[in-house]
Amino acid sequence: MNHSMFCFQCEQTAGCSGCTGNMGVCGKSADTAQIQDQLTGALIGLSRSTEGNAHKLSDTTASVVVEGLFATLTNVNFDNEALLRILQSVEEEKKKLVPDCYVCAASCGKNNDYDMKELWNANEDIRSLKSLILFGIRGIAAYAYHAAVLGYKDEKIHQFLYKALFAIGTSDWGMDELLPIVLEVGEVNLSCMEMLDKANTETFGHPKPVEVSLTVEKGPFIVISGHDLYDLKLLLEQTNGKGINIYTHGEMLPAHAYPELKKYPHLRGNFGTAWHNQQKEFENIPAPVLFTTNCLMPPKESYRDRVFTTEVVGYPGMVHIDDKKDFTPVIEKALELGGFDTDTVLTGINGGKTVMTGFARNTVMEVADTVVDAVKSGAIRHFFLVGGCDGAKSGRNYYTDFVKQTPKDTVILTLACGKYRFNDLDLGTIGGLPRLMDIGQCNDAYSAICIAKALSEAFSCEINELPLSMILSWYEQKAVCILLTLLHLGIKNIRLGPSLPAFLSENVLNFLVENYQIAPITTPEEDLKMILG
Template identity: 55%
Template sequence: MIQTDMFCFQCEQTAGGKGCTKVGVCGKDSRVATLQDLLLYQLKGIAYLGSKILAEGKKIDEGTTKFMMDALFSTLTNVNFDEKRFVRYILEADSVKENLKNQVSNLDNLPAAVYYRPPEDVEKMIADGKKVGILADDIDEDIRSLRELLIYGLKGMAAYAHHAYRLGYKDIEVNNFFFTALANTLDSNLSADELYNLCMELGKKNFKCMEILDKAHTKTFGHPQPTEVLISRKKGPFIIVSGHDLKDLKELLEQTEGKGINIYTHGEMLPAHGYPELKKYKHLVGNYGGAWQDQQKEFDGIPGCILMTTNCLQKPRDSYKDRIFTTGVVGFDGVAHIEEVNGKKDFTPIIQKALELGGWQEDEEEKKILVGFAHNTVLGVANKIIEAVKSGQIKHFFLIGGCDGAKPGRNYYTEFAEKTPKDTLILTLACGKYRFNKKDFGIVAEFPRLLDVGQCNDAYSAIIIAIELAKAFGVDVNELPLTLVLSWFEQKAVAILLTLLSLGIKNIYLGPSLPAFVSPNILQVLVERFNIKPISNPENDLNEILSKK
């Protein structure tokens, strides 16, 4: 293995569009990055043993599966920056791996990742991590590109599987795929075609995973309903809940009920207001702020607390480091962390801190936006939508959504949304919507022109809407008057893109820049097979799209 310094190019904002080599643009330092590389190496060893167990007709125990998805999730962009937590993950991975070895009948001639045993000293761990990073082996650029595409897709799917699992929902095929797919990244004999096929298979498995998560959410909290959400402040103590984990939000709502604390959603938690079992809590009063990348200025010195439940964490400023709390796989050195014990979390520390801080001193003028247009709601009025299309009232559908980010170029999505004709309808989801979701787009054919489908986790809803509308019109999805204009940032977006491609969906406009980990040859393949288009400028892209109607 070749010794390398830090190298990471898994997210859209990676330095120079090539890779972070000294410190991550996300804020992780080289030590954490290297420990993440070593953890991934450990997970590959676990995956290989797991694939052997499956090949022998045996089952992988639930604890191992849960560790796999949580550990993968911890390495996503903007999730965990805590060096100590990664040391614990690496040592726990060693215990998991040793347990699996006892279940495999033959341990001869297996990859080095299977036999590796980490030292307990963190400096030695970091030295080992530098030997197993992305550039540690000398392989073909296209093979590396497809291998990393597969790994990032698995990381994204791990996040979705984690959320479903917390609500008691899982799928054995999805769970087993983590092991068989990740094990294949250790096989130096796999061809580009074989790795490409694995990426497409991941897309299909992720579609199943998102279906399970949708079921977990709707069975637990009810189907989202169109709901007005306050986006201005109310007087009194408060806690802002960010991320994606609805179970965490529900437990916090239960524990704060009657205590005089207002709960606000932030970022990807905004769609929570549409769920009947969440919005019944009267102290879930509204949504605060915008997308994740604005949190440092929005949280700066606020007289309340923040709970980060999943990814989207930035390095906290000193002005609010004493009032931000993490939970689940999220972590930052020096930030208070709330652990789950026997399936429950005790939010007393953040509740007490919020009461101590006192909150805002007066109400702001009320402003509201509309959320809650998931597949159940939209398809409930499908007949009216179809009639509006047939009568010419609705000429085109745009899905404008995905991840937001700090790098220049994302104002494209604001301008694009603003320039869409008045006889078109916009679906949006994920935090990319914060570029335009507080603007008034008016009405088309009795529908709000902007329909908020939900979190990035709710991409399943958008896909189902497209599939069902295509069935109703008797056409292929690609023949619908529908264009996907997507922004990507991290690994969940990679998993969703692979899902869209695996379903044969074409003509996607993608930006603000193309993935650094996709080699020119692999990009060419994706362009030829799926006609993926890099965004240019809103006016040109809109003219191109609408000229083909």
């Protein structure tokens, strides 16, 4: 392959315009980027070849499409061999579904794979809308994958993925045809997040608030990162009684709140802060790290022999735990390294030694009367949802400063890894309720939506009429589909940062501003003044 790439799907993209040349900011090589483009083009080709033949699509097709889309998310899979295996599975599925089309030599637009250069070189408005669709369905695929692991699937979601892939591959569709599909991404993602919420709560119970220690106790331990709760459960089962403690990392933190996971006594605490600090925080730790989904950064030499991957995550040279889920190599590495000699007190970014999590929809709704009374009495003046992805780019201290400056008669709801900027702060309580409530992972955005809907019903008003403001940070593609879900729900006046997506053309951005009043963050002082008056 020639060493050139184009990628602008994440927030940290070079120069706020796109990563080109030999290497992306995330550490993805040009070769890997090109294989991911080839994989995406093959998925689009699969959708084009089966147009009008939806009855031919099977559970296998759905699994291939979901895995293929998920593998192209930022910071998921850097392993070219693994990506090529997924690509081969897409081609084999296409050959099985449309064998006559597969061997046809005439190019009719349905039997050949899509060349992603057509998208990257398209009219900027068309490129922008198709990018919103593509990056949005990559996020949906991640959520669908998590749910499928627990046995929950929805054929309507799969059908939409095929429909969206087909739309991306069209050459004659304009804004009138593409814009409705952009908004449909948000609608379908809402259903997908609801399905995932059901999968998690029916499998592991409804989350309950819990205080999580940031201290790592002496002795062998394993750090587990990512979003897949089922992988954590299997690891807890396989390490039970072996003298190994388990510590969550990054988006796995909310696992402590689920009753079926919390019951394991060796699930001891949380290690470190947000995903982008891993190269510093994993330096020379005497323990292995297991990555279950995205947010993997290229490991440094000082700890690469202790990194293990599973599911769609991949990195060349890493030990990959396959679908048999035998975590013996991870367990043996933990026992070999032995852990810390003494209890090691770690802290959050602001010096806190513990964090709280578990304020999901059931918990908040159980105290809805208290919340409503607090609003009516004036004890609570405003709610802020300060959530989303974290990242390394400068400007994200805005979110810490914003939370610190919120008045004492306001409540902060948070979710996803952006909370690590401030989740160890002690902001006090209002009416016995903590001012800072962690709803969970980015996957738990459905909980936040349910809470907003419940408040709107309690006050007999629309969500946009609530004393609620959304201050969001974005980094990768799951944030894109969540944003589109909020737009589908008609939510306005969202403040987004730390920078606006490079894939939004001026006309598409103007559409979002005019119809939904989306605005970039400015400064905490100015934004608070604008919101609270």
